[in-house]
Amino acid sequence: MKPSAETIEKFRKAYFExxxxxxxxxxxxxxxxxxxxxxxxxxxxxxPERENRSGRKEDSNQKDNNIHRLPHRE
Structure with missing residues (x-):
């Protein structure tokens, strides 16, 4: 949805203030x-069922498994 000219003008005023x-x-x-x-x-x-970096969808179980692959901090 495109903001109206009035909305943009209000934003300009608020930004200046x-x-x-x-x-x-x-x-x-x-x-x-x-x-x-x-x-x-x-x-x-x-x-939660979102696309990973390769563009493939991953389910919440796969996402949880990926957490265990993160490097551990000492």
């Missing part, structure tokens, strides 16, 4: 999207 720096609408749009993406990841974490 917080950081004392004026940013362009384009920069505000990019920062707004980055922030909302970060919040989405924090608020809605991924499914």
């Amino acid at each position: 917080e950081f004392g720096e004026r940013i362009s609408s384009k920069t505000a749009y990019e920062k707004f999207l980055n922030l909302t993406t970060l919040l989405r990841v924090i608020l809605y974490p991924s499914n």
Whole structure:
């Protein structure tokens, strides 16, 4: 969903009030999207059955087995 021009303008104002720096609408749009993406990841974490680095899905048992392969710290 694309944020409205009004939302971006509010974000620009809030950014200026917080950081004392004026940013362009384009920069505000990019920062707004980055922030909302970060919040989405924090608020809605991924499914336990997720893709591993190779792109294959791993189930929760496989994920738990991978924990034991981590190097131990002394």
